[in-house]
Amino acid sequence: MRLLLVNANTSQNITEKLAIEARLALPAGWQLSTATGSFGAAVIQTRRDCAIAEHACIEAVEAHLAEQADGCDAVVVGVSLDTGLWALREALNVPVVGLLEASLLTACMVGGRYGLVVMGPKTVPLYRELVERHGLATRLAGIEAIAADALAVHAAPEQFDAALIEACDRLVEGGAECVILVGAVVAGLHRRLQGRVAVPLLDGMACAVTQACGLARLELSKAGPTVPG
Amino acid sequence: MRLLLVNANTSQNITEKLAIEARLALPAGWQLSTATGSFGAAVIQTRRDCAIAEHACIEAVEAHLAEQADGCDAVVVGVSLDTGLWALREALNVPVVGLLEASLLTACMVGGRYGLVVMGPKTVPLYRELVERHGLATRLAGIEAIAADALAVHAAPEQFDAALIEACDRLVEGGAECVILVGAVVAGLHRRLQGRVAVPLLDGMACAVTQACGLARLELSKAGPTVPG
Amino acid sequence: MRLLLVNANTSQNITEKLAIEARLALPAGWQLSTATGSFGAAVIQTRRDCAIAEHACIEAVEAHLAEQADGCDAVVVGVSLDTGLWALREALNVPVVGLLEASLLTACMVGGRYGLVVMGPKTVPLYRELVERHGLATRLAGIEAIAADALAVHAAPEQFDAALIEACDRLVEGGAECVILVGAVVAGLHRRLQGRVAVPLLDGMACAVTQACGLARLELSKAGPTVPG
Amino acid sequence: MRLLLVNANTSQNITEKLAIEARLALPAGWQLSTATGSFGAAVIQTRRDCAIAEHACIEAVEAHLAEQADGCDAVVVGVSLDTGLWALREALNVPVVGLLEASLLTACMVGGRYGLVVMGPKTVPLYRELVERHGLATRLAGIEAIAADALAVHAAPEQFDAALIEACDRLVEGGAECVILVGAVVAGLHRRLQGRVAVPLLDGMACAVTQACGLARLELSKAGPTVPG
Amino acid sequence: MRLLLVNANTSQNITEKLAIEARLALPAGWQLSTATGSFGAAVIQTRRDCAIAEHACIEAVEAHLAEQADGCDAVVVGVSLDTGLWALREALNVPVVGLLEASLLTACMVGGRYGLVVMGPKTVPLYRELVERHGLATRLAGIEAIAADALAVHAAPEQFDAALIEACDRLVEGGAECVILVGAVVAGLHRRLQGRVAVPLLDGMACAVTQACGLARLELSKAGPTVPG
Amino acid sequence: MRLLLVNANTSQNITEKLAIEARLALPAGWQLSTATGSFGAAVIQTRRDCAIAEHACIEAVEAHLAEQADGCDAVVVGVSLDTGLWALREALNVPVVGLLEASLLTACMVGGRYGLVVMGPKTVPLYRELVERHGLATRLAGIEAIAADALAVHAAPEQFDAALIEACDRLVEGGAECVILVGAVVAGLHRRLQGRVAVPLLDGMACAVTQACGLARLELSKAGPTVPG
Structure with a gap:
């Protein structure tokens, strides 16, 4: 079976990561x-970027499927803001899942309340709104932001790790029974950091x-699209 | 002062209406x-159309402003799904207001709870989600949909009016103290129908x-953009 | 057109301010x-004062309208606790708007979440309840109180301003994308302080x-009053 | 010990009932x-009446206590809209309880969700808002209104009873595990009707x-008043 | 009349206390x-203990009633987690009330928002979920936990009292207008500590x-049991 | 890898089904x-049965694991009321998932809002409370109950199917974009009925x-148990 991973931004190296x-x-x-x-x-970087990326995301999936006779059996939207998720879910005949969505739903089976660690304080309202949009705000213990960019991770990984662990600890203090690491920058870091945090760390892509x-294995019937008009 | 009205779909005749x-x-x-x-x-017609229209909406506003030395003092997003609203609000230095948003907020000053009449049952979940996204769901009395298209309005206006009034009556029965008529199809119809409905009718564009x-007259300072990253 | 501003307390000098x-x-x-x-x-000063002021507010408006042949086209209830708002809205044939209500609704068009700065910690629960009553609690980032009275403003304006700005900064830290300055004491201070705060400041009266x-310009039909019994 | 029952309207015969x-x-x-x-x-009959009755209620209690050397040990606000409840609770050193409040809290110990039967459809929004103000809306199964006045009760009690029972049945159908009969008109009717309804009927005054x-028996310390300013 | 107090754990000395x-x-x-x-x-000590204690609680009540010809007129579940409350309420023909439930409902009549002081930080999520289950979360100002066990109370009562009072003060700071002391360890301590806390202290058992x-005095009719199937 | 399915009631034939x-x-x-x-x-059949079944469920899992040297890699609680779910999740070192929980979370990835069809009207409040306890009530379109027992399914399958489909249709009418069939009685029926319903049908066990x-494949770290005391 085939899984299509779509990256809504234009960085091929992020796609590869x-x-x-x-x-x-x-x-x-x-x-x-x-x-x-x-x-x-x-x-x-901005809501404007995000709106344009929704279009790019739809276009990239449709172009990919147009080229491939076999289609795909499921799609993962590989952007932690779940960019284009609802539009693709409506448009396609296969399951479509978002990174944040999947980690929120998984977190619900791990403990009572979950926390989010996000990159940069300015994204906090975007993620709070997204949690509310998914209807899962009552189980949100909190969102902690750390100042970080990809460079910092590579240049001073120990400091970055320390900041990440402190953010996790604050969330645990505030009642989080698991923590979701949000963003492409921290993809896979749960393997390195799990031993230093008291609760399970969740990785969006996993x-x-x-x-x-x-x-895809549940083989659910496809509901008719939700069509305005 | 200048108000820019942007229509996110490509129908010039809807823009003119x-x-x-x-x-x-x-x-x-x-x-x-x-x-x-x-x-x-x-x-x-679909969530996919809507996602692409967000991009078109941003592009149309930016193209307009690039051509006009004087800019504008406020923007109205002329689509009842508030397409592109949050992205434009972040990107521009002037107030940006959506049709549904403005009518919901106005409705809050008219009575306790409000109702929505929308065109076509398939848009009901879209509008329900939008009301929740605006944080105004506790005052929503209900959403009633009527089967309608522009043709039907012109071909059989009496039947259309009757269906619209019945929808309003059901909302009033359910506790609505005012009713918002949603969609370009019904723009301006509040003037014709107000006399036949027991509560105030609100028009999104007005x-x-x-x-x-x-x-624009409040001359609020522009907050810095909400920037992921 | 005529706007009637009613002050529900008995201080003529506050009315003038x-x-x-x-x-x-x-x-x-x-x-x-x-x-x-x-x-x-x-x-x-108390909930008891506030209950009595509701009566005084209704009485003052009705006495004013009884004396004036021309009536008025809209009413602003000039008390930040929206004293008497719902009763007057029901009783009059013209729009009635409250100070807190109007600033909350305006804040919704400025950013995602808003904060309140109120005078005195004991009013915090009153304003929290009022925000909930308006159905707008999901967009409330927080309420910060400062110890203040009119004298302090005049005697040590720099200290007062510093306290106000610190309160705004705490709200911004907590996610507020705009801040409402609440109370007659701070009416108009947004002009003096806007330059020192990172997000837009809203003034209730404006x-x-x-x-x-x-x-008033929308000329909405008047719904029948909500009558118990 | 002394219980003071205050009726906020001016009908002595309702006080006696x-x-x-x-x-x-x-x-x-x-x-x-x-x-x-x-x-x-x-x-x-109206929100305006209700606002004025808050003042009358406070005044009546204070006048009563001024005349009586012994004071009282608890107060019941005998109006189903809990008129003046919060102001009196703040102002007095003894417990103050409202009719609707007490029946909502009692209902919470009887079953999962409760229903309300109110007199007249126009009071439905007032009671819905009051339930929300008490923070108990998540357990509200519904509100049913019946067209009724005191005369109708006396003139055609069988029809009135039938309408009341039908309203209760609709609430039970909608998930109510007990029903509160709201209003002075129906005070005491639970004794006559309990045998004909499948779930417990609650009387506000009881x-x-x-x-x-x-x-009063808990002898709780009196918290300091909540004082604006 | 007879009140049955059931302790769901097996400690006879806690029952006696x-x-x-x-x-x-x-x-x-x-x-x-x-x-x-x-x-x-x-x-x-754990959710597992709590689940087993539900069974023990039902069994203890049924064994007690089987032995006593006269039955009882009301039951208090003497565990602050309200263990077995809903099952007993369904099964018995008399009122059943839980410790946390009763103190939450009583707190609603004391002030706007209430706080909880609980023993041990690990119980915080359990009590938060329980408050939500009772449908009373909108009036929760906060939950503060203190590290404590029965020994500590006896060995160093002054330190214990100081910790308890600090927890209460934090809740009052956060908007609590009364505080519930939760757990068998603190039963009756409100008498010793009330004078040192600014808001009323509530004791679950009282x-x-x-x-x-x-x-029991209300003599409500018994609703039919809620029966799956 | 080993999955343990635990049935909390004592019917071996249900376990086998x-x-x-x-x-x-x-x-x-x-x-x-x-x-x-x-x-x-x-x-x-009752809340009392359910409370006792929690104990039986824990005991059955622990007895099974005590006998088996190899343990298991995940547990499914095979009762649609998620009986014992939270206690087992705390007590075990492997993932534990409930039938209702899993179908609610899966439904979130299928469409906007979901509906439930349950067996017997008396279970409606139990399932409503369970949805709220999972924190997923904002996406609940409704719960429809049908009168049914295992016999009726076998004796008159066509009538049973018709009732089930009608219930699904009412949910779709009310906005459900997928429907969960709840209860052992309907296990596997989605295969027979999917073709006759407009939206995807979800089966709890699948x-x-x-x-x-x-x-289990995510190999999340085990958080420390949530321990009262």
């Missing part, structure tokens, strides 16, 4: 394809691949 | 400009123009 | 009248006058 | 006093007297 | 019986006995 | 074991097995 994590989580019998946005921002492939 | 209503609501001393989406659906021009 | 702010926000073509409570507290005059 | 019910619920060792509003509506006298 | 508090709150004309769990944990005996 | 469905959903490389409650009700096995 995400694909590494996706393959680690892929069940036996599945193959991974990837698609990358062909226009918009290299890194989604959760999303697991949920998408699980949904 | 909306502009007529906008001009009726425009305060003295204001001029109206319009912009229309240059790609995407002629009529927004509300949005009033709110946008009022906000 | 509020009227100055109201006139600054009044659109062209409007005249301002004022009315002041004839019984109850000079400054509303918002309320703008909303009341905007509503 | 309520006092009969109150005495039936009074524990051993308690005496009942009553007070009646001296201004405002004979029957509270609940309020029981809660007020129980609270 | 609780019975002392229960007798202090018992109205004239009531007698107290007690029952103690015959299997499960001596002190409920509230529960008062509510249970009050409910 | 559930095991058939579980095996259909089991991924390659997994083996199924089962455990059945050794005391309590043959069919859970969802739970998929989620439990997916969680």
Whole structure:
């Protein structure tokens, strides 16, 4: 079976980084394809970038499927803001799962309340709104932001790790029974940091691949699209 | 002062219909400009159309402003799904107001709970989600949908009016103290129908123009953009 | 057109201070009248004062309208606890808008979540309940109180300003994308302080006058009163 | 010990009717006093009446206590809209309990969700808002209104009873595990109708007297008043 | 009349301690019986203990009633996690009241928002979920936990009291207008500490006995059991 | 890898029926074991039965694991009321998933809002409370109950199917974008009925097995147990 991972921004290297994590989580019998946005921002930085990336995301998936006779059996939207998720879910005949969505739903089976660690304080309202949009705000213990960019991770990993662990500890103090690490920058870091945090760490890509492939196996009927008009 | 009305779909005739209503609501001393989406659906019918229209909406506003040395003092997003609203609000230095948003907020000052009449049952979940996204769900009395298209309005206006009034009556029965007529199809119909409904009827364009021009007069400082990263 | 500003407490000097702010926000073509409570507290200090002020507020408006052949086109209740708002809205044939209500609704069009700065920690529960009563609690980032009275403002304005700015900064830290300055004591201070705060500051009177005059222009039909019994 | 029952409207005969019910619920060792509003509506019919009755209610209690050297040990606000409840609770050193409040809290110990039967459809929004204000909306199964006045009860009691029972049945159908009969008109009717309804019927006065006298026995310390300013 | 106090854990000495508090709150004309769990944990420490204690609680009540010809008129579940409350309420023909439930409902009549002080930080999520389950979360100001066990109370009462008072002060700072002391360890401590806290302190057992005996006096009809299947 | 399916009631034939469905959903490389409650009700009919079944469920799992050197890699609680779920999740070192929980979370990835069809109107409040306890009530479109028992299914399957489909249709009418069939009676019926319903039908066991096995593959760290005291 085939899983399509779509990256809504235009950075091919982010697509590749995400694909590494996706393959680690892929069940036996599945193959991974990837698609990358062909226009918009290299890194989604604003709500405006995000709106344009929704279009790029839809376009990238449709272009990929147009080229491939076999189609795919499930799609993971590989952006932690779940960019284009609802539009693709409506438009396609296969399951579509978002990174944040999948980690929130997985967190619900791990403990009572969950926390989020996000990159940069300015994204906090975006993620809070997204949690509310998914209807899961009553189980949110909190969102902690750390000042970080990809460079900092590579230049001073120990400081970065320390900041990440402090953020996790604050969430645990505030009642989080598991913590979701949010963003491409921290993809896969749960393996390095789990031993230093008191509660389970969740990785968006691992959760999303697991949920998408699980949904595909359920072979649910496709509901008619929700069509305005 | 200048108000820019942007229509996110590509139908120039809808832009013109909306502009007529906008001009009726425009305060003295204001001029109206319009912009229309240059790609995407002629009529927004699906979540996919809506996602693409967000991009078209941003692009149309930016193209308009690039051409006009004087810029504008406020923007009304002339689509009842508030397409592109949050992205434009972040990106621009002037107030941006959506049709549904403005009518919901205005309804809050009219009575306790409000109702929505929308065109077509398939849009009900979209509007319900939008009301929740605006944080105003506790005052929603209900959403009633009527089967309708522009043709039906013109071909059998009496039947259309009767269906609309029945929908309003059901909402009033369910506790609505005012009713918002949602969609370009019903723009301006409140004038024809108000006398036959027991509670105030609100028109999205009239509300949005009033709110946008009022906000511009408040001369609020522009907060820094909400930037992921 | 005529806007009536009613002050529910008995302090004529507060009425005059509020009227100055109201006139600054009044659109062209409007005249301002004022009315002041004839019984109850000079400054509303308790829930008991507030309950009595509701009666005084209704009485003051009705006495004013009984004397004036021309009536008025809109009413602003010039008390930040929205004293008497719902009763007057039911009783009158013109729009009635409250200070807190108008600033909350305006804040919704400015950013995602808003904060409140109120005078004195004991009013925090009153304002929290009022935000909930308006159905807008999901967008409340927080309420910060500062110890303050009118004297302190005049005696040590720099300290007062510093306390106010610190309160705003705490709200911004907690996710507020705009801040409402609440209370007659701080009326108009947004002009002095805006440059020192990172997000837009909203003034209740400016918002309320703008909303009341905007509503009057919409010429909404008057719904029948909500009558128990 | 002394329980003061205050009726916020000016009808002495309603005070007397309520006092009969109150005495039936009074524990051993308690005496009942009553007070009646001296201004405002004979029957509270509008939000405006209700606002004025808050003042009358406070005034009636304070006048009563000024005349009586011994004071009282608890107060029941004998109006189903809990008129003046929060102001009196703040102002007095003894427990103050409202009719609707007490029946809602009692209902919470009877079953999962409760329903309300109210007199007249126009009061439905007032009671819905009051339930929300008490923070108990998540357990509200529904509110059913019946067209009724005191005359109808006396003129055609069988029809009135039938309408009341039908309303109860609709609430039970909608998930109510007990039903509160709301309003002076139906005070005491639970005795006549309980046998014909599948779930427990709650009477506001019986609940309020029981809660007020129980609270008095707890001898809770008096918290300082919540004072704006 | 007879009140049955059931302790769901197997510690006879806790039953006796609780019975002392229960007798202090018992109205004239009531007698107290007690029952103690015959299997499960001596002190409920985990969710697993709690689940088993539900069974023990039901079994203890049914064994007690099987032995006593006269039955009982009300039951208090003497565990602050309200263990077995809903099952017993369904199964018995008399009122059943829980310790936390009764103190939450009583707190609603004391002030706007209430706080909880609980023993040990690991119980915080359990109590938060329980408050939500009772549908009373909107009035929760916060939960503060202190590290404490029965020994610490006896060994260093002054330090324990200081920690308890600090926890209360934090809750008052956060908006609590009364504080509930939760757990058998602190039963009766409100008498010793009330003078040092600014808001009323509530004791679960005093509230529960008062509510249970009050409910019994209301003589509500027994609704049919809620039966799956 | 080993999945343990525990049936909290004492009916071995229900365990076997559930095991058939579980095996259909089991991924390659997994083996199924089962455990059945050794005391309590043959069919859970009341809240009392349910409380006792929690104990039986814990006991059955612990007895099973005590006998088996190899333990298990995940547990599915095979009762649609998620009996014992939270206690087992705390007590065990492997993922534990409930039938209702898994189908609710899966439904979140299928569409906007979901509906439930349950067996018997008396279970409606139990399921409503359970949805709230999972924190997923904002996406609940409604719960429809049908009068049904196992006999009726076998005796008159066409009538049963018709009733089930009508219930689904009412939910779709009310906004459900997928429907969960709840209860052992309807296990596997989605295969027979999917073609006659407009939206996807979800089966609890298929969802739970998929989620439990997916969680096991994520190899999340085990958080420390939530321990009262």
